[in-house]
Amino acid sequence: MPHxxxxxxxxxxxxxxxxxxxxxxxxxxxxxxxxxxxxxxLSAENGMHALESVAAAGTTPTLILLDLTMPIMDGFTFLSQIPQHAQLAGVPVIVMSGDSRAPQLRSERPYNVIEVLLKPINVGRMMELVRKHNGQPSRAPR
Structure with a gap:
C-alpha cells in the first residue's frame, strides 16, 4: 500500500x-x-502512488505540484498518464524540479503544465501560483 x-x-x-x-x-x-x-x-512519493492516492481518496485535486525525478514512476511518466485518468483531466500542474529537462516544459506545456519552478523553489512564487491557479483556500490559514 502506498504511503x-x-x-x-x-x-x-x-x-x-x-x-x-x-x-x-x-x-x-x-x-x-x-x-x-x-x-x-494529498501527497505521494512518486507518480504511481499519486495515481493510486487520487483513486483511493475519491477526490479530484484542484492543482498538482509535481517533481520530475522520482523512483517507480517519474514525473514525465506521470504527466503522460494524465489523459488516461479522468479525475486528472484539466487539473493544472506546476512542475518543481532540478532536472535539466524541466525548463523545456515551459515552452511545450504538455498535459496541463502551467508553470515550471526550478529547485530550490521560491516559496513566495509557488504560493503566488497556487493562489492564481487554485483560488483561495477552503479554510482560514493557521
Missing part, C-alpha cells in the same frame, strides 16, 4: 492540492506550508 497522507478531513469543499515528491523533507515542508495556508493536501 498516502491527506488532511482532507478538514474540509469537504474547496481546494485540494496533490504533492508528488519523493524527498520526504521537501514533501513534508510543502505540506506544512500549504496546510498552514488553509489548503487541503
Amino acid at each position: 498516502i497522507r491527506s488532511n482532507r478531513h478538514r474540509t469537504e469543499a474547496g481546494a485540494t492540492i496533490l504533492i508528488v515528491e519523493d524527498d520526504i523533507n521537501t514533501r513534508d515542508a510543502l505540506r506544512m506550508i500549504l496546510d498552514g495556508a488553509g489548503y487541503s493536501v
Whole structure:
C-alpha cells in the first residue's frame, strides 16, 4: 500500500492540492506550508502512488505540484498518464524540479503544465501560483 497522507478531513469543499515528491523533507515542508495556508493536501512519493492516492481518496485535486525525478514512476511518466485518468483531466500542474529537462516544459506545456519552478523553489512564487491557479483556500490559514 502506498504511503498516502491527506488532511482532507478538514474540509469537504474547496481546494485540494496533490504533492508528488519523493524527498520526504521537501514533501513534508510543502505540506506544512500549504496546510498552514488553509489548503487541503494529498501527497505521494512518486507518480504511481499519486495515481493510486487520487483513486483511493475519491477526490479530484484542484492543482498538482509535481517533481520530475522520482523512483517507480517519474514525473514525465506521470504527466503522460494524465489523459488516461479522468479525475486528472484539466487539473493544472506546476512542475518543481532540478532536472535539466524541466525548463523545456515551459515552452511545450504538455498535459496541463502551467508553470515550471526550478529547485530550490521560491516559496513566495509557488504560493503566488497556487493562489492564481487554485483560488483561495477552503479554510482560514493557521
